[in-house]
Amino acid sequence: MILLMLDKHVLKKIKSFEAKNEAKYIGRVLSVADGIARISGLPQVAYLELVEFANGASGVAINLEETVVGAIVLGDFTGIKEGMEVKATGNILSVPVGDELLGRVVNPLGEPLDEEGSLSLSTRFPLEKIAPGVVAREPVNVPLQTGIKAIDAMTAIGRGQRQLIIGDRNTGKTTIAIDTIINQKEENVLCVYVAIGQKTSRVAQIVATLKEHDAMKYTTIVSATASDPASYQYLAPYSGVSIAEYFLSKGKDVLIIYDDLTKHAYAYRQISLVLRRPSGREAYPGDVFYLHSRLLERACRLNKEHGGGSITALPIIETQANDVSAYIPTNVISITDGQIYLESDLFYAGQRPAINVGLSVSRVGGAAQNKAMKKVAGNLRLDLAQYRSLAAFAQFASDLDEATKKQIDRGARMTELLKQGQHVPMPVEQQIAIIWAGTSGHLDDIPVAHIQRFEREFLDYLESQHKKVFDALKKEKQMTDDIVKGLTKAIEDFKATFSF
Amino acid sequence: MKANIYSSVPLAEKEKDTIRSLIADRFGEVSMEFHIRKDVLGGLRIEVGDWVFDGSIQGKLERLLHTIKN
Structure with missing residues (x-):
């Protein structure tokens, strides 16, 4: 009756089983602690070879010494007892x-x-x-x-x-x-x-x-x-x-x-x-x-x-x-x-x-x-690093020369621009467009508080009105004159409608 | 080194002699001890140091169980 209940899979396994005699070298567990078993014997075990404990647990031999093998136990080591038989499987650890x-x-x-x-x-x-x-x-x-x-x-x-x-x-x-x-x-x-x-x-x-x-x-x-x-x-x-x-x-x-x-x-x-x-x-x-x-x-x-x-x-x-x-x-x-x-x-x-x-x-x-990105963001890293040190310094000084002030203003806008929410990755052509806007100075007259809104609305505007520029950027991967012209026209048109 | 031989029933002297000479051929001079163990069920199990020969019914059943489980 029980045999009828066994599925084909198990029956196949039983059929394929050969009841052979077995001769092998075994080891015995000397000690087991904190996931490590020390095993005596197993003279032919290889480094990183899988070993099998008599209770079905497996381990990996990672310390081969003269008389003792150190093995890390994979999974639960609570069932392993001192003196338990261990055999080498001949297989290297694999997935x-x-x-x-x-x-x-x-x-x-x-x-x-x-x-x-x-x-x-x-x-x-x-x-x-x-x-x-x-x-x-x-x-x-x-x-x-x-x-x-x-x-x-x-x-x-x-x-x-x-x-x-x-x-x-x-x-x-x-x-x-x-x-x-x-x-x-x-x-x-x-x-x-x-x-x-x-x-x-x-x-x-x-x-x-x-x-x-x-x-x-x-x-x-x-x-x-x-x-x-x-x-x-x-x-x-x-x-x-x-x-x-x-x-x-x-x-x-x-x-x-x-x-x-x-x-x-x-x-x-x-x-x-x-x-x-x-x-x-x-x-x-x-x-x-x-x-x-x-x-x-x-x-x-x-x-x-x-x-x-x-x-x-x-x-x-x-x-x-x-x-x-x-x-x-x-x-x-x-x-x-x-x-x-x-x-x-x-x-x-x-x-x-x-x-x-x-x-x-x-x-x-x-x-x-991406070549276009390299062009628009080439100096961004150095500029921002400079901005950080300048900004720290400028906290103490009230009057700054025009160039320094400009650099701080630009830096503040770029920093704002690089903020990004969680789990909202941005396609590279959009990144290029908005970083171009920042590094080419088109955002210098936008107040820092409005930068993020500007970014969102400008990219929407580009997507709906100037899709061609995006497509060209995706295809060319270069800042060609046409693309720069297209972007410049788009940002100028958009800024005319952007209020703050 | 010591050899332990396990069987479920007592072995005849002649059988023991055969086993003794086979083990001596392979391992040289070792002291041998014959044990009767019911759970071997049938066949022989010979242990010489780290080397194990398992020709017992118990071992075969265990290996069958292992095959089914995996």
């Missing part, structure tokens, strides 16, 4: 990959965490992989549009770049990352968001936000939250980049976000200390630099012969009291191709996104930037 992962939330082992059913993926990619070499790569030359004015104008990001988002807690780091994902809807970029050590409620909120903006269908979320064991948090970014590498192997452009690598370093520190590896500065182990460098090195821009895809990485680092010279922040700053530095003072002063223009740089994105 199932496939197009089905888009729109899904998975854990670092690729098991679904959402309610959309199980995944049936047959391809597996290893978690640890050497990054593509020099021969396979080409320079970053295509922009990745974030849809955020301040970033696209001043610290442009290219596809294949690694751009760090750094700042204190509550300065809008994740918001920048999420806005960037939302903006990829029309850009043909697939996204992977890796949540490391975050609150589960926050991850749920991010999923809801992405769903609301129709961005989940091209996004995979790899989640290892604060309640997951340190092993999951440690593996999550590698698992995320393996999924990204699958899309890369299909020639796609991929954006991956690691939110955040500070907690990743915490998880690795915990594992290392429990394994009794010698600790160094801030109790991190000696290879904490390699931990992040080998991960971020897997971001790449491949040339045509190797598929031509790219992986753009946006790692996030949380600082304490704006201290960018702490251990992990300096490490990651030196690995990445630039950083977006967010400050809480700016954030609470209402400057959102709270980007510190002076300290933010992009070392390679400039080459990939």
Whole structure:
């Protein structure tokens, strides 16, 4: 009777089973503590090989010593007992990959965490992989549009770049990352968001936000939250980049976000200390630099012969009291191709996104930037940095010379112009039009308080009355004379109707 | 090193000799101990240090269960 109730799937498994004798080397658990099992025996186990405990739990061998193997337990380690049998599986740690992962939330082992059913993926990619070499790569030359004015104008990001988002807690780091994902809807970029050590409620909120903006269908979320064991948090970014590498192997452009690598370093520190590896500065182990460098090195821009895809990485680092010279922040700053530095003072002063223009740089994105944007915003970063120092100085001096006063007025307007709401990314042609208006001096006679309204209404006006200019900008990607003429005429006509 | 041999029923002396010589061939001089364990159900299980030969019914059933579960 019971047999009748079994489904075909199970019957097939039973039929395929061969009752063979088995001879193998086994190990025994010596001790298990804080997610780490020390195992005796297993003489032939390889580094990063999956081992299986007798109760069905699995682990990864990461410490191979003369007589003892240290393994991180994947998942629940409460059922593991001293003396329990352990066997090596011969498989290196890998994650199932496939197009089905888009729109899904998975854990670092690729098991679904959402309610959309199980995944049936047959391809597996290893978690640890050497990054593509020099021969396979080409320079970053295509922009990745974030849809955020301040970033696209001043610290442009290219596809294949690694751009760090750094700042204190509550300065809008994740918001920048999420806005960037939302903006990829029309850009043909697939996204992977890796949540490391975050609150589960926050991850749920991010999923809801992405769903609301129709961005989940091209996004995979790899989640290892604060309640997951340190092993999951440690593996999550590698698992995320393996999924990204699958899309890369299909020639796609991929954006991956690691939110955040500070907690990743915490998880690795915990594992290392429990394994009794010698600790160094801030109790991190000696290879904490390699931990992040080998991960971020897997971001790449491949040339045509190797598929031509790219992986753009946006790692996030949380600082304490704006201290960018702490251990992990300096490490990651030196690995990445630039950083977006967010400050809480700016954030609470209402400057959102709270980007510190002076300290933010992009070392390679400039080459990939839209030519028209480069033309209109070329000097913006330096001008704004100068404005900041002048404005601070001008608080004490009452009479200023004409040139300084002009620079402060311009700076105040540009600062106002770069403010942008949450989850409202702006297409690049609109950004160019409005930044052009600012840098070419057309906004100098508009009061600062009306700048944002002017921006909104002017862009609406352009959209409805001068669509051709936008279309030309989209097509040409250059500031041609015709476009400048068109924009000048449009802004003059519009200013005649704009009242304040 | 020590060899433990598990079976569900007592083995005949002749069988024991065969096992002894096979283990000695593979591992050299090791002390051997024969155990009777009901839950082996049938067949043999031999443990020599880290090396395990599992030809028991218990092991086969466990592996079948594992196949079905995964």
